[in-house]
Amino acid sequence: MTLQDAMLLSLRSVASYRVRSLLIILAMAFGVAAVVVLTALGDGARRYVANQFSSIGTNLIIVLPGRAETTGAFPGAVMGQTPRDLTLKDAQLVGRLAQVKRYAPLNIGVAELSAANRLREVTVLGSSADLIPIRHMTLAQGSFLAHGSGHSAQIVLGAKMASDFFPEGKAIGQRIRLGEMRFLVSGVLAAQGESMGFNTDEIVIIPIDYAQTLFNTSSLFRILVEAKSRRDIPSAKLAILDTLKQSHDGEEDITVITQDAVLATFDRILRALTLAVAGIAAISLTVAGILVMNVMLVAVNQRTAEIGLLKAIGADAADIRRLFFIEALWLSMAGAIFGFLLGQFGSLLLRLAYPQLPAWAPVWASLAGILVALVTGILASLLPANRAAKLDAVKALSRK
Amino acid sequence: MIHLAEITRKFQMGDQAVYALDKVDLNIAAGEYVSIMGPSGSGKSTLLNIIGLLDRPDSGCYELDGKNVTELSETEQARVRRKKIGFVFQAFHLVPRLTAAENIELPLILNGTPPVERQTLVAEALQAFDLQSRAQHRPAELSGGQRQRVAIARATILQPSAILADEPTGNLDHVIGAEVMMLLENLHHAGTTLIMVTHDRELGARARRHIGMRDGKIVTDVS
Ligand SMILES: Nc1ncnc2c1ncn2[C@@H]1O[C@H](COP(=O)(O)OP(=O)(O)OP(=O)(O)O)[C@@H](O)[C@H]1O
């Protein structure tokens, strides 16, 4: 018997026992589809987080006051001191470092905004001109905060603030009161939506010194730093720690977070999660494999007389084994392909339902899902095919 | 052509051994027409299965066309069976999901005959057994006589030297049975060895040689 004939004959069996074949194919398909969809979800989440992180800036380093310690006591606390605040002077020191391309001090608070007979509490960000390039923000209209010190009382509105207070769209040049202070609208941010749980559409930005006056503080909330290049990030981090330690009388009371490190951690966690989820989905394929085995065993039982007949007209054990083996292979192959398509369709639905989530199944996962389906199908068919091949022809023929 | 010497086939039933064949000696020449008769359980089917290499004797020697076939491997026996033996059963044993033409084609497929050649051979067989109009029908859509004609066409498609028929008319009525007998006897006239097991005295009498069996032994052998 040629391989081609064996394949055609087995295909006839697959097509003839429709319900049985459909059942196996579905079981296989759901297993493969689960692998594809779940990895698409996992990898989509990973890419979503990565996108969000890179959207907040490039080569970003964040300096914050206080020392994040996971072990041991707070050094300042031991000495009976409170951690020193970050100041504008600290920010300027950091800005002078060779590895630093630009920096932006940051203050944050809430104030009452009144303009055009409207009144509302808003989140106020105090910063400087370089915030725009560091945070990858774009302006819709006007200009951002001016460079240098001694700037005027400018205010930049988030997209939603601008449209709420000035629905006609003529925000630029308008006067606004923020608490007890007066500002002139110089620009409007482009709508950006939420990123990292922070909606830049609903904030206003004013120069850092005005913010410090407004909130009556001399300390900074954060210093955002952009390193010259990716390679400079580790040395920049060390230099910042060193500089601010000197500035703080030898006390290391600040924390430096790099975007890279955080991103890498999230990436690792989500990759591991995707892998685990794929593994669990693959286990469902084993269940499908057991189903294949059982159904094939039933098929051998059902077709005992036929196997006896094939032997009577000259088939040997290898022929019979091959026929049942290829039959199981057809079923697993159909299941794998159908499952892959089903999984791709599921991922498409996910992407349509959550446009922000890039739910594409990684190629390795799709291949692994298909491969595992085929291997389980093959393994599951070995026992039934062998049993069929070993059937005693005379007994098989006398069975009704 | 067929040379059996002291062939024994026994089945263990619990602690008791049943001798389906008990030291059977039998010689059948090429082109003979032999009927085998005897009471139920006398070993007729077992003898046919051993001759057809579907079963192995527990002891004894079987020579087919001058070659000792008892020692052949399973695969080699399958080859010999395919080329030299054609089985016809009482229960027809057609593959239910295949059409008449496809059932007839099966031995050719197992033999590895190229598809083009297969088509002509099957077409010829369909014509020879008057089955052209039934070629694309499945066994369930055929009458008993048509089914047995398909089975005979299948058994002869590779032109075996011997046809082994185990009660070929057992499931057919008298008239149809006679038609089937005609077909088998035509094969014999064309030179094929025909060995037939039957319970029907009348049919058995049509053969040139009559073998009677009882308790696993050949008790009469009349030519
Ligand atoms: N697989 C088997 N296991 C046990 N005993 C068997 C087996 N096959 C046949 N036998 C026994 O061997 C003996 C001969 O059986 P066989 O089928 O050859 O008889 P038969 O002459 O063909 O009978 P029938 O006319 O009913 O078909 C019987 O006693 C039967 O019970």
Ligand SMILES: [Mg+2]
């Ligand atoms: Mg019998």
